[in-house]
Amino acid sequence: MKEQKKISWGILGPGNIAGQFVKDLVHAEGAQVVAVGSRTKANAERFAEKHGIPRAYxxxxxxxxxxxxxIIYVATPHPAHKDNVMTCLRAGKAVLCEKPFTMSANEARELTAYAEANKLFLMEAMWTRYLPTIRKVREWLSAGKIGEVRLLKADAGFRSDWNPEGRLLNPKLGGGALLDIGIYPISFASMIFGQAPAKIVSAVHLGETGVDEQFAVTFQYPNGSIANLNGSIRLQVQSDAYLYGTEGYIFIPNFLSARTATLFVAGGEPEIFADHNVAHGFAYEAEEAMQALREGRTASEILTPEETLQIMKTVDAIRAEWGLRYPFE
Ligand SMILES: NC(=O)c1ccc[n+]([C@@H]2O[C@H](COP(=O)([O-])OP(=O)(O)OC[C@H]3O[C@@H](n4cnc5c(N)ncnc54)[C@H](OP(=O)(O)O)[C@@H]3O)[C@@H](O)[C@H]2O)c1
Known part of the structure; x- marks a missing residue:
């Protein structure tokens, strides 16, 4: 097999998820991490030493x-994404930016426009999209296995510790369920229905720190199909997805990091897809980004910057219903 051209990565914001991402990059063919950048030299050096990265800034x-x-992987808290991505783009670098891409559609528009004008690669690190199981689900859907999808049910949540200063609950760091975990079912709905909802109805619980600790949202699409989604950062929620179509349904346990999916077609035996890969799953999004770079593309075809922007518009609309504004807005 032909050896893939090596791609050199930089890591920006060496925190929790950056550590997991770098560990997974080992499984992405042709990836090498050559540098890390932190707000403090000591933190960069500590991360570089731990992961065997040659340069620390x-x-x-x-x-x-x-x-x-x-290419630079941006893994800072979400309110910093816009400025951090812009720093990389201005230096002419390709960027893979953690989810949620930005705090708002306006920020997403600014980045997308700059990248497009300067022919630079830009992609949201919505890793779920690139998992083999989710690719298989998309194959089943485009082959019409369950007919027309009429209902999506998808929940995502975990029980975070009570830390009002931490990223999840602190409004100054863009806390809240919608942007942190709710972005998964919302992006998933966008992937399934391929368009923005025509109607949005939602309910929210704003907690002590003023951020959304729990929400429910229902989308309706122009053809009448419905998506029913829940998100929480204070409840251990069973993060499963069900896609109900006119000819059958698909069940994806823990769809965020999907390892299996089962296809049920009326009158037939269930078909199970299982992904036995050992890594966490971040290598797939990295491979997608590297493939695009090798082919001279400026975007992923699986999740385009236009779709990311559309998703941020939906998120803005939900937040507007709740009157949820962050201190820096
Ligand atoms: N894909 C996934 O599964 C997944 C999972 C978790 C999180 N995420 C996303 O990844 C991003 C980072 O999440 P995380 O949990 O890794 O965050 P984190 O550990 O709290 O922070 C990451 C790093 O960002 C830097 N940083 C820059 N400005 C900061 C500020 N004002 N306050 C605190 N840290 C700041 C810090 O590094 P330096 O000071 O060294 O520069 C910090 O170590 C978020 O957008 C989140 O949504 C994705």
Missing amino acids: GSYEELALDNEVE
């Missing part, structure tokens, strides 16, 4: 200016 700007780095 005490600022994000220095990382962006590293000549060997081709």
